[in-house]
Amino acid sequence: MPAFTLNGAAVAPDLPEDASLLHALRGPLGLSGTRFGCGTEQCGSCMVLLEGAPAYACTLSLATVAGRSVTTVEGLGTPAAPHPLQAAFLAEQAGQCGYCLSGILVSAAALLAANPDPDEAAIRRALDPHLCRCGSHNRIIRAVRRAAAAMHGATA
Amino acid sequence: MSHGFGAALPAEDGRPRLPGSLHLNRRLSQWLEFHADGRVTLKPGKVELGQGILTALSQIAAEELDIGFGRIRVQSAATPDSPNEAVTSGSLSVQDSGSAIRHACAAARAIFLSVAAQRSGVPLEALRVEDGAFLGPAGEVGSYWVLADSGLLETEASPEARPKPPEARRIAGTSVPRIDLPDKVFGAARYVHDLRLPGMLHARVVRPPARRAVLQSVAEGPLPEGVQLVRDGSFLAVLAEAEWQAEAAARIASRALWAAEDTLPEEATLAAWLREAGGRGEHSLVLERADSAAPPAQTIRRSFHRPYIAHASIAPSCAVARWEGEAVEVWSHSQGPYNLRADLAKTLRCAPEQVVVRHGEGAGCYGHNGADDVALDAVLAARAVPGRPVRLLWSRAEELGWSPFSSAMLVDVEADLDAAGNLLGWRSDIISNGHSSRPGRAPEPTLLAASMLAEPFPVKPSINPPLVGGGGAQRNAIPVYRLPNLHVGLTRLLEMPIRTSALRGLGALINVWSIESVMDEAAALAGADPLDYRLRHLDDPRAAEVLKRAAAMAGWAGRVKREGFGMGLAFARYKNSGAYAAVVAEVEAAERVFCRRLWIAGDVGEVVNPDGVLNQFEGGAIHGASVALLEQVRFDRQRITSDAWETYPILRFSEAPAVQIELIARPEAPFLGAGEATMGPTIAAIAAGIQDALGARPRALPFTPENIAAAMEAAP
Numbered sequence: 087m088p089a090f091t092l093n094g095a096a097v098a099p100d101l102p103e104d105a106s107l108l109h110a111l112r113g114p115l116g117l118s119g120t121r122f123g124c125g126t127e128q129c130g131s132c133m134v135l136l137e138g139a140p141a142y143a144c145t146l147s148l149a150t151v152a153g154r155s156v157t158t159v160e161g162l163g164t165p166a167a168p169h170p171l172q173a174a175f176l177a178e179q180a181g182q183c184g185y186c187l188s189g190i191l192v193s194a195a196a197l198l199a200a201n202p203d204p205d206e207a208a209i210r211r212a213l214d215p216h217l218c219r220c221g222s223h224n225r226i227i228r229a230v231r232r233a234a235a236a237m238h239g240a241t242a
Numbered sequence: 243m244s245h246g247f248g249a250a251l252p253a254e255d256g257r258p259r260l261p262g263s264l265h266l267n268r269r270l271s272q273w274l275e276f277h278a279d280g281r282v283t284l285k286p287g288k289v290e291l292g293q294g295i296l297t298a299l300s301q302i303a304a305e306e307l308d309i310g311f312g313r314i315r316v317q318s319a320a321t322p323d324s325p326n327e328a329v330t331s332g333s334l335s336v337q338d339s340g341s342a343i344r345h346a347c348a349a350a351r352a353i354f355l356s357v358a359a360q361r362s363g364v365p366l367e368a369l370r371v372e373d374g375a376f377l378g379p380a381g382e383v384g385s386y387w388v389l390a391d392s393g394l395l396e397t398e399a400s401p402e403a404r405p406k407p408p409e410a411r412r413i414a415g416t417s418v419p420r421i422d423l424p425d426k427v428f429g430a431a432r433y434v435h436d437l438r439l440p441g442m443l444h445a446r447v448v449r450p451p452a453r454r455a456v457l458q459s460v461a462e463g464p465l466p467e468g469v470q471l472v473r474d475g476s477f478l479a480v481l482a483e484a485e486w487q488a489e490a491a492a493r494i495a496s497r498a499l500w501a502a503e504d505t506l507p508e509e510a511t512l513a514a515w516l517r518e519a520g521g522r523g524e525h526s527l528v529l530e531r532a533d534s535a536a537p538p539a540q541t542i543r544r545s546f547h548r549p550y551i552a553h554a555s556i557a558p559s560c561a562v563a564r565w566e567g568e569a570v571e572v573w574s575h576s577q578g579p580y581n582l583r584a585d586l587a588k589t590l591r592c593a594p595e596q597v598v599v600r601h602g603e604g605a606g607c608y609g610h611n612g613a614d615d616v617a618l619d620a621v622l623a624a625r626a627v628p629g630r631p632v633r634l635l636w637s638r639a640e641e642l643g644w645s646p647f648s649s650a651m652l653v654d655v656e657a658d659l660d661a662a663g664n665l666l667g668w669r670s671d672i673i674s675n676g677h678s679s680r681p682g683r684a685p686e687p688t689l690l691a692a693s694m695l696a697e698p699f700p701v702k703p704s705i706n707p708p709l710v711g712g713g714g715a716q717r718n719a720i721p722v723y724r725l726p727n728l729h730v731g732l733t734r735l736l737e738m739p740i741r742t743s744a745l746r747g748l749g750a751l752i753n754v755w756s757i758e759s760v761m762d763e764a765a766a767l768a769g770a771d772p773l774d775y776r777l778r779h780l781d782d783p784r785a786a787e788v789l790k791r792a793a794a795m796a797g798w799a800g801r802v803k804r805e806g807f808g809m810g811l812a813f814a815r816y817k818n819s820g821a822y823a824a825v826v827a828e829v830e831a832a833e834r835v836f837c838r839r840l841w842i843a844g845d846v847g848e849v850v851n852p853d854g855v856l857n858q859f860e861g862g863a864i865h866g867a868s869v870a871l872l873e874q875v876r877f878d879r880q881r882i883t884s885d886a887w888e889t890y891p892i893l894r895f896s897e898a899p900a901v902q903i904e905l906i907a908r909p910e911a912p913f914l915g916a917g918e919a920t921m922g923p924t925i926a927a928i929a930a931g932i933q934d935a936l937g938a939r940p941r942a943l944p945f946t947p948e949n950i951a952a953a954m955e956a957a958p
Binding site: 105116213 | 860
């Protein structure tokens with residue numbers, strides 16, 4: 087029963103340590119925001135932050151995350167207290183089916199933590215591991231820029 | 243969004259005509275319900291596919307009822323209670339459902355107001371509605387909420403109801419934020435995939451190694467604790483208590499012994515196979531006219547080819563099923579709950595009433611994908627464990643390898659020009675598998691597993707809906723340009739090695755591209771600019787307006803030739819009866835071709851949610867760019883080999899073009915739909931841009947270096 091920190095709280099899901107983090111999140115931990123898309127690190131639907139860096143939950147074993155800190159889309163913010171990215175995605179109406187958004191949001195959060203003022207090329211590079219089939223790419227890029235501006239304003 | 247043949251056109255049935263789906267679903271209580279606490283439940287039969295339809299329909303309802311938008315809750319479609327609106331497809335949802343809801347809400351408002359007038363003695367003319375309250379000169383005399391339980395909606399909609407005039411609209415026509423998006427940015431459990439029912443088991447299918455392979459045996463051996471196998475003929479599934487166990491158990495695939503044969507054509511010679519199989523196909527005439535006997539001065543002869551294309555939905559298909567006695571309940575992201583119910587019942591050889599289908603959202607849906615197939619898979623797996631819900635999820639390989647595909651096609655075009663270079667005649671012949679094998683329409687089920695059962699159903703070749711219903715392979719095959727002589731022929735293949743059905747745009751993708759490509763060649767022969775040449779062959783002012791608008795946005799007239807770059811322009815009116823879209827594309831020819839910018843002008847008639855239409859237009863254009871540049875189903879003689887994102891790449895963030903869109907406002911005009919309008923002209927504009935950059939017109943999709951090189955070698 088490997089223990090780790092999930093969105094700031096200690097958890098120890100009742101699964102074998104070779105089970106994937108994605109199964110633990112969507113199963114016993116009850117957080118379905120992290121989505122299954124391919125299971126082979128090719129689409130980014132399952133992206134989470136491991137110690138603040140983007141990581142594919144579909145291939146991360148619980149043994150690997152033991153003792154470490156994981157952040158999922160649910161850990162970014164809530165409707166009452168949204169992360170600036172979540173507020174910006176709503177303001178830009180950046181999404182259609184939305185299935186890719188959970189992974190994109192956490193990757194964008196990692197980008198903004200490392201680079202508070204990314205240009206468009208940097209945003210495209212950071213989001214390139216993520217597939218969006220509905221064609222919301224440009225709205226998503228605008229939303230990340232909007233969030234960056236809002237976070238600047240807040241910290242300036 | 244989406245795609246294919248929507249609600250069947252209702253026959254003249256002697257009843258007064260009601261708008262859209264209201265004609266066949268006439269009771270107001272089928273569509274809406276008022277609650278004493280000040281809320282309204284809206285019950286459309288169309289479903290959310292990621293296209294934002296539920297937001298637009300809520301806007302229409304709030305508008306006609308004169309209530310705040312926030313009072314509306316949408317109930318997802320389900321059998322047997324929802325209005326039967328057939329399939330959410332064909333860019334028809336606002337036409338079918340929006341028109342119905344607009345009229346139903348206007349009718350409901352009139353009934354409630356007249357009852358309030360009678361009860362209060364205040365004349366009807368003196369009453370108005372403000373956020374659901376009925377106000378007279380002396381104040382409130384009632385409300386929808388006070389009268390909520392009085393049964394007033396248990397009546398048919400009156401044909402006399404009069405929706406508001408366009409100038410009175412305050413909510414419909416504005417960019418209200420999508421009602422589904424907050425859940426999606428906060429990671430809420432919103433998809434069928436997220437459904438968790440008490441006692442639920444997890445299932446996976448063990449797929450054969452080849453198309454049409456027959457399961458011979460499954461070697462005996464121990465199974466992990468809590469895991470069981472379900473087999474019916476060649477349908478094999480595993481059931482487990484936990485999802486991680488189901489995934490592990492699916493590895494028993496190696497124990498299954500299959501008899502497999504070569505059943506697929508040779509991919510390298512797919513175009514030749516289409517032509518050969520077309521010789522054994524079913525030929526029909528789409529349209530013919532001969533108004534001129536003038537001899538042509540020149541004739542352009544070209545052939546166009548496209549491969550099979552995959553839906554490539556971002557989530558693998560999923561369904562949950564639960565049997566209770568002889569009845570089964572299914573949660574599905576199908577586009578047509580009633581049609582799915584019909585085919586489930588046919589497969590199970592039971593009455594449709596024994597099956598309940600409840601819609602839940604899936605990932606973006608662009609046509610007839612695996613959603614219906616996985617529902618049958620879940621039903622078959624759950625039959626082994628009565629009373630327990632079973633969630634069956636496809637793998638990525640199943641999603642890309644076993645969903646229906648959009649058919650590979652060939653189109654031959656001959657265009658005759660007169661001495662002045664104007665169009666005189668047009669002959670085109672299309673060879674394709676059918677573009678619909680949607681469930682619910684044929685005598686036998688079309689669901690994937692139905693053909694794999696111990697008592698199997700035959701797989702019939704897909705059909706093409708008639709042109710009046712939008713057509714399939716022949717969609718957009720008739721040029722809208724002025725043509726004295728015209729002959730459009732269609733060959734439907736009667737063999738279907740690879741299962742085909744409706745995908746966004748259907749035949750329009752290749753038909754629009756082939757028409758626009760030949761138009762560009764004709765313009766070049768006539769020494770005319772591609773824009774001017776189109777305008778002089780167009781009689782429809784709305785078509786001309788979007789073309790001129792897109793050209794102006796892109797600076798078409800003043801464009802400057804740049805080494806390695808090209809610009810192309812294209813136009814289509816979707817289905818020749820839907821939305822107008824003109825696209826200018828800028829492409830860059832580097833190690834391969836990239837689409838860098840798109841300028842798009844559109845006319846969708848009345849717009850309910852402008853931002854929603856922009857989102858749909860842009861999504862369709864980026865989807866079109868992906869199809870144009872990258873997409874191609876790969877296969878060997880036994881199986882689909884492009885069953886991972888590595889082998890079926892789609893457009894990524896680093897490659898997505900910048901998109902600028904302008905919509906022409908037509909609040910008085912009928913709805914024309916939006917989801918599929920930009921795909922065909924985007925592909926065509928990219929092809930034209932490649933010609934501008936490289937001097938070769940591509941003849942085969944996708945526009946890869948190999949296919950462009952072939953076009954350059956073939957160039958005269």
